[in-house]
Amino acid sequence: MRLLPMPMHSLLLFVVWLMLNNSASVGHIVLALFFAITIPLLTSGMRDEKQKIKRPFLAVRYFFMVLGDIITANFEVAWLVVGPLKKLQPGFIAIPIDIESDLGITILASTVSLTPGTVSAEISEDKQWLYIHALHLTNEKELVDTVKTRYENPIKEILGC
Amino acid sequence: MQHLAILPIILPLLTGALLLLPPFSTTLARQRAIGVASFALQIVVAAILLMQTHNEGTTQYILGNWQAPFGIVLVADSMSTLLVLLCVFLAFCAHLYGCAGDDKEGAYFHPLFMFQVMGINGAFLTGDIFNLFVFFEILLIASYALLIHGGGKQKTQATVHYVILNLVGSSIFLFGLGILYGTLGTLNMADMAAKVGSLEGSNAILAKIGASMLLVVFGLKAALLPLHFWLPRTYASASAPVAAIFAIMTKVGIYSIFRVHIMIFGDDAGELANIAQTWLWPLSLLTICIGTVGIFAAPTLKLLVANMVVLSAGSLLVCAALQSEVATGAALYYLLHSTVVTAGLFLLADIIAKQRGKAEDRFVRSKALKQPIFLGIGFAVGAVAIIGMPPLSGFVGKILILQAAQSTAEMIWVWPIMLISSLAALITLSRAGTTLFWRHSGGVQDDAPEASYVQLLAVFLLMAASPLLALFGGSVVEIAQTAAHTLHDPNLSVLPLLPSIQSGGVQ
Amino acid sequence: MEGLYAFCVGILTACGIFLTMRGRSFSVVVGLTLLSYAVNLFLFASGRLKLDAAAVLGQSENYSDPLPQALVLTAIVIGFAMTAFAVILAMRARADLGNDHVDGRLPSSIETRKSGKQGGQR
Amino acid sequence: MLDWALFIVAIFICIALFLNLWRLMVGPKLSDRILALDTMYINTIALLMLYGIHMGTSLYFEAALLIAMLGFVSTAALCKYLLRGDIIE
Amino acid sequence: MSFLVETIISILLVFGGIFLLVGSIGLARLPDIYTRLHAPTKASTLGISGVLIASMIYHSVHTGTFSVNELLITLFLLITAPVAANMIAKTALHQDTKAIERTKGQELMETIKERRAPTLSEEQTDTTQENKQV
Amino acid sequence: MNSLIWIPLLPLIGTLVPLFSARYSRTACAFLTAGLPALALFLILSKAPEIFDGQAFHAAIPWIPSMGLELAFRLDGLVLLFALLILGIGLLVILYARYYLSDQDSIGKFYSYLIFFMFAMLGVVMSDNLIQIWVFWELTSISSFLLISFWGHKSDARKGARMALAVTGAGGLALLAGLLILGQVVGSYSLQDVLDSGDLVRASASYPVIVVLVLLGAFTKSAQFPFHFWLPNAMAAPTPVSAYLHSATMVKAGIFLMARFYPTLAGTELWFLIVSMTGLATFLLGGYLALFQHDLKGLLANSTISHLGLITLLLGMGTDLALVAAIFHIINHATFKASLFMAAGIIDHESGSRDMRQLNGLWKYMPYTATLAMVASSAMAGVPLLNGFLSKEMFFTETLHQGSLGSLSWMVPVMATLGGVLSVAYSTRFIHDVFFNGEPINLPKTPHEPPRYMRVPVEILVFLCLVVGMFPGFVVGDLLYAASGAALNDFVPYYSLAVWHGLNFPLLMSFIALIGGLFLYYNRQHLFKFQAQFPASDPKLVFEGIVQQISRRAEQFMAIVDNASLQRYIYFVLSLTIVMSAIPLLDLNTTAGRRPEIPVDALSITAAVLLTISGLATVLWHRKRMVALITLSVVGLVVTLAFAKFSAPDLALTQLSVEVVTIILLMLALFFLPQKTPKESSPRRIVRDLGIAAMLGGIVGTISYALMTRPLDTISDFFLANSKTGGGGTNVVNVILVDFRGFDTLGEITVLGIAALGIYKLIARMKLFMPSSDLNGRPWSTDSHPILLAVISQSLLPLALLVSAYIFLRGHNLPGGGFIAGLITSVAIIQQYVAHGVDWMKSRMKLDYQVMIGSGITISALTGVGSWFFDRPFLTSWFDYFYLPAIGKFELASAMIFDLGVYLTVIGATMLILANLGKLTTSERPVLEEHD
Numbered sequence A: 001m002r003l004l005p006m007p008m009h010s011l012l013l014f015v016v017w018l019m020l021n022n023s024a025s026v027g028h029i030v031l032a033l034f035f036a037i038t039i040p041l042l043t044s045g046m047r048d049e050k051q052k053i054k055r056p057f058l059a060v061r062y063f064f065m066v067l068g069d070i071i072t073a074n075f076e077v078a079w080l081v082v083g084p085l086k087k088l089q090p091g092f093i094a095i096p097i098d099i100e101s102d103l104g105i106t107i108l109a110s111t112v113s114l115t116p117g118t119v120s121a122e123i124s125e126d127k128q129w130l131y132i133h134a135l136h137l138t139n140e141k142e143l144v145d146t147v148k149t150r151y152e153n154p155i156k157e158i159l160g161c
Numbered sequence B: 001m002q003h004l005a006i007l008p009i010i011l012p013l014l015t016g017a018l019l020l021l022p023p024f025s026t027t028l029a030r031q032r033a034i035g036v037a038s039f040a041l042q043i044v045v046a047a048i049l050l051m052q053t054h055n056e057g058t059t060q061y062i063l064g065n066w067q068a069p070f071g072i073v074l075v076a077d078s079m080s081t082l083l084v085l086l087c088v089f090l091a092f093c094a095h096l097y098g099c100a101g102d103d104k105e106g107a108y109f110h111p112l113f114m115f116q117v118m119g120i121n122g123a124f125l126t127g128d129i130f131n132l133f134v135f136f137e138i139l140l141i142a143s144y145a146l147l148i149h150g151g152g153k154q155k156t157q158a159t160v161h162y163v164i165l166n167l168v169g170s171s172i173f174l175f176g177l178g179i180l181y182g183t184l185g186t187l188n189m190a191d192m193a194a195k196v197g198s199l200e201g202s203n204a205i206l207a208k209i210g211a212s213m214l215l216v217v218f219g220l221k222a223a224l225l226p227l228h229f230w231l232p233r234t235y236a237s238a239s240a241p242v243a244a245i246f247a248i249m250t251k252v253g254i255y256s257i258f259r260v261h262i263m264i265f266g267d268d269a270g271e272l273a274n275i276a277q278t279w280l281w282p283l284s285l286l287t288i289c290i291g292t293v294g295i296f297a298a299p300t301l302k303l304l305v306a307n308m309v310v311l312s313a314g315s316l317l318v319c320a321a322l323q324s325e326v327a328t329g330a331a332l333y334y335l336l337h338s339t340v341v342t343a344g345l346f347l348l349a350d351i352i353a354k355q356r357g358k359a360e361d362r363f364v365r366s367k368a369l370k371q372p373i374f375l376g377i378g379f380a381v382g383a384v385a386i387i388g389m390p391p392l393s394g395f396v397g398k399i400l401i402l403q404a405a406q407s408t409a410e411m412i413w414v415w416p417i418m419l420i421s422s423l424a425a426l427i428t429l430s431r432a433g434t435t436l437f438w439r440h441s442g443g444v445q446d447d448a449p450e451a452s453y454v455q456l457l458a459v460f461l462l463m464a465a466s467p468l469l470a471l472f473g474g475s476v477v478e479i480a481q482t483a484a485h486t487l488h489d490p491n492l493s494v495l496p497l498l499p500s501i502q503s504g505g506v507q
Numbered sequence C: 001m002e003g004l005y006a007f008c009v010g011i012l013t014a015c016g017i018f019l020t021m022r023g024r025s026f027s028v029v030v031g032l033t034l035l036s037y038a039v040n041l042f043l044f045a046s047g048r049l050k051l052d053a054a055a056v057l058g059q060s061e062n063y064s065d066p067l068p069q070a071l072v073l074t075a076i077v078i079g080f081a082m083t084a085f086a087v088i089l090a091m092r093a094r095a096d097l098g099n100d101h102v103d104g105r106l107p108s109s110i111e112t113r114k115s116g117k118q119g120g121q122r
Numbered sequence D: 001m002l003d004w005a006l007f008i009v010a011i012f013i014c015i016a017l018f019l020n021l022w023r024l025m026v027g028p029k030l031s032d033r034i035l036a037l038d039t040m041y042i043n044t045i046a047l048l049m050l051y052g053i054h055m056g057t058s059l060y061f062e063a064a065l066l067i068a069m070l071g072f073v074s075t076a077a078l079c080k081y082l083l084r085g086d087i088i089e
Numbered sequence E: 001m002s003f004l005v006e007t008i009i010s011i012l013l014v015f016g017g018i019f020l021l022v023g024s025i026g027l028a029r030l031p032d033i034y035t036r037l038h039a040p041t042k043a044s045t046l047g048i049s050g051v052l053i054a055s056m057i058y059h060s061v062h063t064g065t066f067s068v069n070e071l072l073i074t075l076f077l078l079i080t081a082p083v084a085a086n087m088i089a090k091t092a093l094h095q096d097t098k099a100i101e102r103t104k105g106q107e108l109m110e111t112i113k114e115r116r117a118p119t120l121s122e123e124q125t126d127t128t129q130e131n132k133q134v
Numbered sequence F: 001m002n003s004l005i006w007i008p009l010l011p012l013i014g015t016l017v018p019l020f021s022a023r024y025s026r027t028a029c030a031f032l033t034a035g036l037p038a039l040a041l042f043l044i045l046s047k048a049p050e051i052f053d054g055q056a057f058h059a060a061i062p063w064i065p066s067m068g069l070e071l072a073f074r075l076d077g078l079v080l081l082f083a084l085l086i087l088g089i090g091l092l093v094i095l096y097a098r099y100y101l102s103d104q105d106s107i108g109k110f111y112s113y114l115i116f117f118m119f120a121m122l123g124v125v126m127s128d129n130l131i132q133i134w135v136f137w138e139l140t141s142i143s144s145f146l147l148i149s150f151w152g153h154k155s156d157a158r159k160g161a162r163m164a165l166a167v168t169g170a171g172g173l174a175l176l177a178g179l180l181i182l183g184q185v186v187g188s189y190s191l192q193d194v195l196d197s198g199d200l201v202r203a204s205a206s207y208p209v210i211v212v213l214v215l216l217g218a219f220t221k222s223a224q225f226p227f228h229f230w231l232p233n234a235m236a237a238p239t240p241v242s243a244y245l246h247s248a249t250m251v252k253a254g255i256f257l258m259a260r261f262y263p264t265l266a267g268t269e270l271w272f273l274i275v276s277m278t279g280l281a282t283f284l285l286g287g288y289l290a291l292f293q294h295d296l297k298g299l300l301a302n303s304t305i306s307h308l309g310l311i312t313l314l315l316g317m318g319t320d321l322a323l324v325a326a327i328f329h330i331i332n333h334a335t336f337k338a339s340l341f342m343a344a345g346i347i348d349h350e351s352g353s354r355d356m357r358q359l360n361g362l363w364k365y366m367p368y369t370a371t372l373a374m375v376a377s378s379a380m381a382g383v384p385l386l387n388g389f390l391s392k393e394m395f396f397t398e399t400l401h402q403g404s405l406g407s408l409s410w411m412v413p414v415m416a417t418l419g420g421v422l423s424v425a426y427s428t429r430f431i432h433d434v435f436f437n438g439e440p441i442n443l444p445k446t447p448h449e450p451p452r453y454m455r456v457p458v459e460i461l462v463f464l465c466l467v468v469g470m471f472p473g474f475v476v477g478d479l480l481y482a483a484s485g486a487a488l489n490d491f492v493p494y495y496s497l498a499v500w501h502g503l504n505f506p507l508l509m510s511f512i513a514l515i516g517g518l519f520l521y522y523n524r525q526h527l528f529k530f531q532a533q534f535p536a537s538d539p540k541l542v543f544e545g546i547v548q549q550i551s552r553r554a555e556q557f558m559a560i561v562d563n564a565s566l567q568r569y570i571y572f573v574l575s576l577t578i579v580m581s582a583i584p585l586l587d588l589n590t591t592a593g594r595r596p597e598i599p600v601d602a603l604s605i606t607a608a609v610l611l612t613i614s615g616l617a618t619v620l621w622h623r624k625r626m627v628a629l630i631t632l633s634v635v636g637l638v639v640t641l642a643f644a645k646f647s648a649p650d651l652a653l654t655q656l657s658v659e660v661v662t663i664i665l666l667m668l669a670l671f672f673l674p675q676k677t678p679k680e681s682s683p684r685r686i687v688r689d690l691g692i693a694a695m696l697g698g699i700v701g702t703i704s705y706a707l708m709t710r711p712l713d714t715i716s717d718f719f720l721a722n723s724k725t726g727g728g729g730t731n732v733v734n735v736i737l738v739d740f741r742g743f744d745t746l747g748e749i750t751v752l753g754i755a756a757l758g759i760y761k762l763i764a765r766m767k768l769f770m771p772s773s774d775l776n777g778r779p780w781s782t783d784s785h786p787i788l789l790a791v792i793s794q795s796l797l798p799l800a801l802l803v804s805a806y807i808f809l810r811g812h813n814l815p816g817g818g819f820i821a822g823l824i825t826s827v828a829i830i831q832q833y834v835a836h837g838v839d840w841m842k843s844r845m846k847l848d849y850q851v852m853i854g855s856g857i858t859i860s861a862l863t864g865v866g867s868w869f870f871d872r873p874f875l876t877s878w879f880d881y882f883y884l885p886a887i888g889k890f891e892l893a894s895a896m897i898f899d900l901g902v903y904l905t906v907i908g909a910t911m912l913i914l915a916n917l918g919k920l921t922t923s924e925r926p927v928l929e930e931h932d
C-alpha cells in the first residue's frame, strides 16, 4: 500500500484541518499531516475509481468561473422568483454528454444545478444524457450549447478525457 | 480491599465486555466457563463486602476521587451489600441453568447476563440518584435483550409491552429527576436527604411532585397496582434463566422506594415527610389482592409463579407503607426469601414444562414427568416456602411482616389480606402440584428432555437457600434489621456520607 | 422567555403522550421520540435558562449550570439506545405477529376474544 | 449598524423559516416537504451564524457544520426511502 | 471594529439575508416542485454563503486571528446542494409529480423517470410543443 | 445438649432411615424405622417418674430471637400423655403398615412421611413457644397432606388431601394470627409466660379475637362442626394413616391446643359458649352421620368426629373435673379408635372391601379379628368394664353439674344421652353388620385371618382398652393426674377412677344410651329412609366446585381489568402520574417565582411556532407516517436550536446527530412496517387520550415554568471551579461527562452497547415482509445507487472522518467529545451505506462491530481501573501538560482514553445495528407484477 493512496485528498484534508482549527501552528501542522496520511489509508478501500485530476490549475480556474456564474445565476433566479410567475416558462430538456467518468458527470451535473436557472434532474442509465429542468426555458439549443461548451469541455480537460 | 465496593459493578462489566472480544467470544464453552467463574468470584466478593460492611459499618466508594455530593459515590451499607449478594447468587444459579443449553437459543446470552447483573448491582450500590437512573437503564436494556432470548411470538409480544411501558417510565423518571434537581440542586441521595427537610412552600410542593413521579416509576418496576399488569405475562414468557434473574428486578424498584421514599423522604423530611405512604398504603394492599386473584386465574405454572411475584411485591410494598424500622427489616428478609424461591420455581416450571409434552406447564392431565422425585421435592420446597408455611423461609418472612403491623389500624388491614393471600397460595399451589405431578395418564413423554445435572444443581442451590434462610434466620434477620436501622437513622445513613456537613454543620 | 419555553415543553409532552397512547408501534415510537425531546428540554431547564453562558471556561462572563447539560447528554444517548431498540422491536413484532399493533393483534380480534370463554392471562 | 443588519437579517430568516414551514405543511407532495426541510436546515445554519455574531462567540460553528453535514444525509436518506423504500439495501 | 469592516459585514449579511429570503419565497411561491427546486438550491446556497463570509470576517476581526472555518461550511453546502436537488428531483419524477401545464418537454418526464435515452430527441428539439400530448 | 431436644430430634433424623433402608426387606425396613422413635419413647419413659412427681422439663435453643421464636421444648404431664400416644401408637402403626401396604407401594416413602408426621406432632405437643407451636402445627398439615395423598394417582386421594390441607391450613393461619396477638398481649411468646398470664389475657380487649382465632385453628384441625367435613374425605389415605392421624394423634392436636391454653383462655362465658356448643353440635352430628355410612372407615371417621365433639364439649364446660374427663377420654378414644381403624384395615385388606352392604358374617372367616373388633366397638359404645365406659360416665356426670345455660341447662345431659344413644347404635352396626347379618355379598376376596403380626398392634390396643376399663387407677392413674395437673397449670381437684360408683344418675344415662342405641339400630330402616330424602352431597366435590368457581371468577375478573392491552397499561401509568402530581400542584398558589425572566425575542417566537406547529402536525398526521417523520425532524431541529440558544452547544451537537440517526432508523423501520396507520381509535378513546395528554402536558409545562422562575443553589459551582484545575479541561460539560461523572458515561455507553447486542438478537431471527411497492402501489425505482450521491458520498467520507477527529480532540476544552465524534463517524459510514448499499460496503469495510463495542467498553472501564495502580479510586483522572520543541505545550489526559472507549462503542453500536439491518434485505427484492 502506498503512503498516499489519494494525494489530492490528502492535500484537501491537510488544508481542511488547518481551516477547521483556524490555526497554522506547528502542533496543528503535525496533526494535519497525521490525518492527511491516516484517513486516506483508512478510506482508500472505499473508493471505486481512482480518477485523477490531470490539470489542477485549470480546475481552479473552472472553480472561480462557476463561482461567478453562481452569483449571476442567483440574481436571475431571484428576479424570476420575485417577479410575476405568469411569465415563467419552465421546461425539461435532455443534453447529450460525452464525459464518461462518474466524477466528470457528477461535476457537470452539480455545476449545472448551481448555475443559471437549471437543475440536474437525472442522468440516463447509459450515462449518455443529462436531463435538466430549466426554470425559464427560452432557447433550448442555446442552453445545450452553453452546458456543453462552457462546462463540459473544461471538465473533460481537467480530467483528461 | 479498598476497591471492594465497586467490584460487583466492574467485574460483570469487564467480563461482559471481554466476552465480546476474541478469543473469549469464539466458543460457547469458553463463554460458559468465564461466566461461571466470574459469577463465582462475584459471590465471593459480595460475601466479603457484606461481612466487611456488617463489621465496620457503612462505607463509601468515592468514584473519580470527587467527594460527595459533587461526584458519584457508591454506598456499601448492610442493605445494599445484602442485596448485591442476593443478586450475584441468583445470577450464578440462573446463569448456571442457562449454561445447560438455553444459552444456545440466541446470541450474546453470556455478556447480556453479565450486563444485567452489572445494572442490578449498580442500582443497589449507587448513592447518586441520576446514576441510579443510568443503572436502571442498563438493567432495563439488558432485560429487554434477554427477554427476547430464545425467540417466539409470545416473547416478542411481551417484550413490546415491557419495553414501551418502561420507556414511558423512564421519561417519567427523568421528569421527576429534573424536578428534584430543580428544587434541591443536588443529585447525591444523602445530600438530598440532608437538604429536603429545609424545603418549604412552593419548592416543597414541587419536590413532592418529583418524588411522586419517582414513586410511579419505582412502582412500575416494583409491580405496584395498577402499574403491574405487564409483569405476569412478561415473566411467564421469558426463557427460564431470564425469568429467574427477573425475580430480582421487581426488588430493584422496591429497593429504590426504600432508598428514596424512606431514606430521603422519610420521617425527617419536614414538610415532605412520608409522602409516599398515602399512596403505598392502599395500593400495596390492593397489589396483594390482585396477585391473589391472579394466582387463582393462572392457567399455567409460570403464570402462577409470576403472579406470586406480584403478590410478594405487594407484601414488600406493605412494609414500605408501614414506614418503620421493623417493617423495613421484615421486608429485607422477605425480599431475600421471595426472590430465591420464585427464581427457583421459574427454573422448575421450565423443566416441568419441557417434560410434559404438549401440556407444558398447563394445569391439565398429561404424560408423567421423567424426574418426578427431584422435581417433586423441589416443587414442594418451593411451594411450602412461597406459601409461607413452616419450616422454610416463607413463614419467617410472613410472621415478621405481620409483627411489623403494630397498630390496630395497621393490623386490621394487613393481617387479613396477608393471611388470606397465604391461604389462596396454599389452595392454588396444592392444586397445581397435585395436578402436575400426580394427574397423569401414566407413561412418560419419550422424547422429552431430562433435566441435566447442571440444571438440577441450579434449582437445588436456589431451593436450598430457603431452608438455610430459615435455619440461620437469627443471623439473617439480624443483618436485615441492622440494615433497616441504618436506613432509618439519618445519623447512620445520611450524615456519615457527607463530609461537608460532618465537619461544618451546614444542617 | 421562560413561559414560552415551558409552553413548548408542555406541548411536546402532550404530543408525545398522545402518540404514545396510539395502537400502532410506529406512532408509539414517534410519540416516545417526541416525549424524549420534551423530557430533555425539561431536564435541561431544571438548571434554569441562561443566554450567552455556555459552560466553557473563558468563553463568557457567566456560565449556565453545566450539570443538567451533562445529565441531558446522558439522557439523550440512553434515549437513543432505547428508541433504536424499540424501533427494531417494532419491526420484529411485525415480522413475528403479522401486524404492527402494539398488542400483537388487531382490535377487531379483541371483540372475538372477549366473547370467547378463555379470558385473562392467556 | 451591525446590530441593525443583524436585526433585519434575523427578521428575514424568521420570515424565511415561516415560509419553509408553510411549504412543509402544505406540501402537497412528500418531495415538497423534503425540499422545505432541506431549506430549513440551511436557514437554521444562517440563524446560528447570526447568533454567533450577535453573541460574539464562535461556539456555534460546529453546530452549523453538523447541520450542514447531517442535513444532507437526512435529505438524501429521505429521498432514497421514497425511491427505493429500503435506504440501506 | 472599524466602520469599514462593520459596513462590509453588514452588507454581506443583508445580501445573504435577502437571498435566503428569496430562496424561501421561491420555495413557497413557485408553482410546482420542479420550479421550486431552483430557489433553495441556488438562492439559499448563495445566501448562506453571504452570511458565512460575514461571520468569517466578523470572527477574524473580533478575535484577531484569521477565522476561515466558516468557508468549510460554504464549501460543503456548495458540494451537497446539487446532489440534494438531484435526489429530490428524482423523487418527484419517480412519484409522477405533475409539472405545471405550460412546462416544455413534459413528454420527456416518463423517459427521465425510467432513465432511458430520449428516443424522440431529434424531433423534440425541432418541433414545437403543441403536438406533443402523450 | 439437653436430652429433651433429642425426643423430637430422633424422629426427625428417623425420617431419613426408611429412605435408606427401603432397599432391604420390608421387615428390616420396618424395624430400622421403628428404632429411633422407640429410642425417643424410651427417653420419655425414663423421665416419667419425675413428671408423675409434678416436675416439668424445659429446654431451649435460640433461633430467631427478634421474632420471639426459639426452639423451646417442654415435657410435663400433658406433653407426656400426648407423646406416649404419638410414639406408642406410632410404633404400632409402623408394625401394622408393614403388612398393610402392598408391594407396589413404596414403603420407604410411606414410613418417611409417617415419621415426619410423628416428628411434627411431637413438636406440637412439646413446644414451649407460641410461634413454634404453630410451626409444628403446620408441619402436621403438610405431612398429613402427603400421607392422605399417598395414592396420588387416585382422584379421591388428591381431592381429599387438598381439601384437608385447605381447611386445616386456613385454621392454621387463624391460629397464627391468634397466637401472635396472644404473644403481643402477654409480651412474650414463651408458653410458660402465656400460661401464667391467664388473667391478663382474659382482661385484655383482644381476648375475644384471640379466642376466636385460636379456636378456629383447633376446630378445623379437630374436625369440629362446621369444619368436620374434611375428615371423612381424608379416609382416602391408607388405613394405617387413618388409624394414626385421624384417630389418635393429629385430630387430637386441636383438642391438645384447647387443653394447653385452658389456663389462659378458658373460664369465660365466651369460651363456654363457643367451645361447648360447638362440641355438642359436633358430638351429635358426628354420631348421626356415622349411622348412615356404608363405608367402614366412613363410619369410624364420623364416630371420631362425634368423640372429638364430646371431648370439646367437656373442655368447653370450664370445670376442672370436666377437663380431667376430657383428658381421660382422649386416652380412651385413642386406644379403641386406633384399634378399630386397624381392624377395619384388616377387614379391607383381607376381604377387598370396606362396604358394609357387602361385608356380612365375617365372624365365620376371621373370628379372632372379629373378637378384637367387637371388644373395641364395645369400648366405643361405652360398655362397662371397658375404658370407654369410664370416661363416658365422667362425661355424663359433668353434663349434670354444669349450669351455664341457665334454665336451659337441663338440655345438655339430655343431648349427651342422645349422643350416647347414637354411639351405641353405630357401634352396634359395626359389630352386627360386619360380623353377622348373613353371608358376605360379592366380596373380591375370600376373607381370612390376617398375618400374625398384623394383628399384634390391635391386640395390644384392645388389651389396653380392657385393662384401663378394669383397673383404671392402676394403669393410667398417674398419667391422668400428671396430665390434668399440667393442663390446668394448677392443682388437680379430687376425682375418682373407680369402675363402680354405685347406682347414680350417670349410670342411668349410660343404661338409657345402651338400650336406646340397640333400639335405634334395630329400627334403623326408618332412619335410613328419612335420611334418603336429603340429596346426598360429597363435600369433596362441593369444595372442588367452589375452588373452580373462584378460579373462573378470578379469570373473568382478570380478563376485565387486564385486557392485555398496552394502551390500557399506559393509561394506568399516566393516570396515576397525573393524579399524584396534580393533587400537590393544586396547592401551588403562584406559578411564577421571583427569578427575573429573559425577554422574549422574534427568533424565539419563530422557533416556538415552528416547534408547536410541527409537534401538532406530527400528531395530526401520525397516520401519514412519512410526513410525520419529516415534521418530527423539524421538532428535532428546533430542539437543537433551543439547546444552542440557551448556552448548551454540546447538547445541540448531540441532539442533532442523534436525531438524524433516529430518523434514519425510523425510515428503515417504515419500510418493513405497514405503510399506513388505519384509523381505529374510537372518538371516545381519542377524547380520553387527548385529555390525558393535555393534562400531563399542562402539568409538565407548569412545573417547568415554576422551576425556571425560581432561584436555585446547586452544586455546580464546584464543577465550574474545578473543571480546569482538577479535570484538566475548560469544557465543563465534557469534564463532567468524562471525569466528575464519568461513571454515568461508562454506564451510558454500556447501555448503547447492550442495545446494539439486543438489536442484533432481534434482527438475527427476523423474517420480514418486504413491500414490492410504495404507499401508492408504485413499484420502487430501479436506480438503487444514484451516481451523484455515490460519487459525492465517496468524497465526503474522508472529510467527515476528519471532522469527527476534530470534534473528538477538542471535546475536553470546547464543545465536542467522543460521543458526538462517534456519531459523526457513524453517520458518515451510514451515508456510504445509503449511497452504495450493503453488498458494496461488505467487501470494503471489514470492521467487526461486536469487537468494537467490546473493546470500547473495555478501554473505558480499564481507564477507570488504571487509577487503582496509583492507589486512587476507580475513574480518578490524570492529566498533565507537556512541552515539545516546535510544537509547544500540549495536554495529555486519561480522559482522552476514556473518551476513545466511548467513541469506539458508539461506532460499534450504531453500525452493528445498521449494518445488520441492511443485510436483511440484500438477498432479493420482490418485483411488482406487471398487472398490479
Ligand code: NA
Pocket: F355, F356, F357, F358, F359, F360, F432, F433, F434, F437
Ligand atoms: Na353388612
Ligand code: NA
Pocket: B064, F726, F727, F739, F876, F877, F878
Ligand atoms: Na480528576
